[in-house]
Amino acid sequence: MTVSPATLNQSRRSRWGTGSVLPVLAILVLLLVAIAIRQPDFYDPPALLAFLKRSAPLIILAAGQYFVIVAGDFDLSVGSLVTAEVVIAARMIDGDPSATWPVVALLLGFGLLVGLVNGLVTTLLLVPSFITTLGMYLILVGAVYTWTGGSPRGALSDEFRVLGRRGIDGVPWLGQIPYAVLILLAVAALAILAMRADFGKVLLAVGDNPRAARLAGGRVAGVRTTAFVISGGCAAVAAILLGGFGGVSFQVGAGLEFTAITAVVLGGVVLGGGRGSVVGAMLGALTLQTLLTLLNLLGVAGALASAVQGLIILTAVAIGGLRART
């Protein structure tokens, strides 16, 4: 387990309080035990890897959202960005395998660009990020519908779907290692490294107290903008994986911004910035996905699942908040 700078800085008393990964880890273990009782073969390596594969997009989105949240901002545009990316991919590739890789590059570029615009509008024009990214959400949804005339067109190539669906076959014991899991590991490693670098320390300082960070010589605007760019890039990667999983529709990314923010908060990261670790955020996403899997196993219908999800999030965050007070 990695120890984040945030946990290092905190006194022993608050190891279970806000910003710590321990509470989410405890919930995750509880959920995993519950799954083990209900369905032991969940822990067969291939099944477990398949589960990780399904979880990868949300974990990647949560990692991206973490950078924005820990700097004290929000990114509400990621869900619509995911939808836009998948719709763009389908229309640009239009079933042509040779177009796959240029389009993947285009998608990554588009995600980074959207993040850059979010960041610049927030930092240079002083628009609260909630509004900036809400505006971006409206713009992306509207633009995608306008561009396609109301229903997605074109088709993804099989080559494009390889990233989301396939993996390295014939690995002893594990069976298939999905590419999605490898991409997830790479993103996670990069995220942890980024938070350990100077960038991460400045980012935490900015989220904790932007004024103090600026007076101390931190490039506040630059760091915050970079956080948005990272979030946009993560949304692009998540979209490429999600596009591989399923069909092309306007619903691919619907609500993902809220799910990602929920996951980050579940991971002990405080809205408003300055506290929490990226590992916690990713664990939060994994926990949320585990919860949904467990609800599925228990036969809780999809509809009621959102109610249970809401209840558990409220409980988890309430316990975290009360612990912080005592």
Add this chain to the structure above:
Amino acid sequence: MTALPATFRRPRVDSTNGVWLALGVTLIVGGILVATDGGSLFGQNSTISLLQRAAGLGIVAVGQTFTILAGSLDLSVAYVISLTSLIAAETMAGSDGRILPAILAVLAVSASIGLVNGLLITKLRINAFIATLGVGLLIKGYLEQGYAGPAGQVPVSFQHLGYDRIGPVPVAFVLFIGVAAVAWVVINRSRYGHHLIATGGDLDVARLSGVRTDLVLIRTHVICSICAGIAGLYLASRLGAGAPRVGAEGGYDLESIAAVVLGGTVLAGGKGGVAGTVGGVLLLAVIDGIFNQLAVDPFFKQVIRGVVSVAAVAIYALRLRRKGAA
């Protein structure tokens, strides 16, 4: 109005009246555009549908103004609208005699949801974003579990609210202006209103000055939910039945926040007011109306909404900074 200072000052364009200027410019430019296209923005039919559209979002946005002024926000309003439209239609069940009980039931349920939101935020110290999102998820789960489509029936006499008009002005729009007027008096003339502004301006300072901030926040959330309930009543009357997805599909949660912020209320709380919100709602409705008249791609107007919201806030923020620097 405050007493005039001894020296005459030109009215300043600031965040609270800037929206009216924008509205005026939009009306003139839009009117000319529509006229050159051969239509009329100010014809009776287009005016009626414009005001009709403004009413629903407007009532929700008035409620949202309270939460944002308090430095909070309410993401559950969309689901409260759906829920209360169903409660109204199912309680009435097509009979005239049950209109009053239905209205009372809607007010009671929406007030209790507001109470829960308020208690979660103040007593359990859950961030408002997460608390109201969680409560929204709970209601969403209930709605999706219990209802597949429209349910209940509204008697013809109750449909007067949705369809009647006084001259060219729909009754619902009068209701919206009435709600806004009451809200204006409450915010500007009551003790609670002053406490609300103080709480939103600086929670700690307000508390140390003897304001019972918890109580203020709870009341605020109750008011906001009741407004969403009134909007639910209106939509039930308009649709003739309760609809489980009317709130979420209308995007009332994020759009009401956009309307409030467009009206110059600062997202961080403590600054702004209901008058600006009315302007913001009208501006969004006029933009809608212009696009309908010009028969522009309906999806494209969402892009414009996004751009307008962000641009407006950017202008307010930059003016505020210049004033601060001077």
